Amino acid sequence: MSILENNEKLSSAMADIAEVAGYLWTKGWAERNGGNISVNVTEFITPGAITPLSTVTLPRRFPxxxxxxxxxxxxxKRMRDVAKAPLQHGAIIxxxxxxxxxxxxADRIIAPTSELPSHLAIHDFARAGGAKVVCHTHPTDLIALTHxxxxxxxxxxxxxxxxMIPEARIVVPRGVGIVPYHLPGSLELADATIAALDSHDVVMWEKHGCLAVGADIIDTFDMIDTLSKAAQIYLSARLAGFEPEGMSNDELEEIRRVFNLLPEGN
Ligand SMILES: [Zn+2]
Structure with missing residues (x-):
């Protein structure tokens, strides 16, 4: 029996994951098995005893x-397959x-992404701030800029x-942090990411990809999508042979004030 049976809220959460996984693939941000998603679904799991399918020791505790x-x-697992059937290409732990x-x-023994300890380290850090989603993907335009x-x-x-566009200031209010190149999956990468997330919504990994943290998976995707749009505007202008002027600091400050956003670096 699937854990989704008689659980509309968990089924709805899986549908949102499938929707975003599909976007990551169709955007061209998820070649082969590139990228990974984790979502805190504690509130949707019916309390009570569940017989575990398998038990795994973690390399460290996440208090x-x-x-x-x-x-x-x-x-x-490929993101394009996650889009079709999240529980056949992922696990609930x-x-x-x-x-x-x-x-x-649930629903079968599928080993989580090798990035699981990094994801859990980030959830462990960001939970108190209301974060439920960690989404890592490979947006071509944004990665190009880190070169x-x-x-x-x-x-x-x-x-x-x-x-590049007013929405970027509004949709990603705490901005984008930069993490210098580290080996994918390494603890150094996770630790540097956590440090950058202290004052940013999204973190770019040099020459690798981006990672966004949020309370809702659709909103988390929207942040990356808006940043990708901003990157495309920049690159389109450069392709057309000119350096885009960009909005002025005064214009950005006006948006911050009117939309009641935090100052940069908060
Ligand atoms: Zn990656």
């Missing part, structure tokens, strides 16, 4: 996540109360993207 349940895309191990509780050294300096890329 804020004891007892929490997550949907996680499976290791080696529940952490033990001491958060040092997890049980796979330019100037954009690797703090705040340069984020400010440029904000200045």
């Amino acid at each position: 804020a996540l004891g007892g929490d349940a997550f949907y996680v895309t499976g290791t080696g 529940r952490l033990h109360p001491d958060a040092g191990a997890y049980d796979i509780i 330019r050294r100037e954009f690797l300096q703090p705040r340069v890329l984020g400010r440029m993207l904000w200045s």
Whole structure:
């Protein structure tokens, strides 16, 4: 029996995951098994005993996540397949109360992404702020910009993207952080990402991809999509042979004031 049976809210959460996985694929941001998604689904799991399918020890404890349940895309799974059937290409796991191990509780034994410890480290950090979603993907236009050294300096890329279109300042109010290149899946990458998420909504990984954190998977996708649009405006102008002027600091500050957004770096 599927965990989705008689559970409309969990089924609806899976439908949202499938919808976003489809966007990541059709946008061209999820080649082969590129990217991964994790969503805190604790509130949708019916309390009570569930017989675990398998139990796995975690490399370290994630104290804020004891007892929490997550949907996680499976290791080696393609996002285009997640879009068709999230529970056949991912797993629902529940952490033990001491958060040092997890049980796979649905629907079959599929090993979570090898990035699971990084995702859990980020959830552990961001949970208190209301984050439920960690989404990592490979947007071509945004990655291209991280190949330019100037954009690797703090705040340069984020400010440029904000200045391309007013929505970017509004939809991604805490802006974009930059993490220098680290080996994919490494603890160094996770730790640097957590440090950058302290003051940003989305983090760019140099020459690799982006990672966004949010309370809702559709909103989290919207942040990356809006930043991708900003990157396309920049690159389209460069392709046309000119450097785009960008909105002025005064114009960005006016948006911040009118939309009651936090100042940069908060
Ligand atoms: Zn990646």
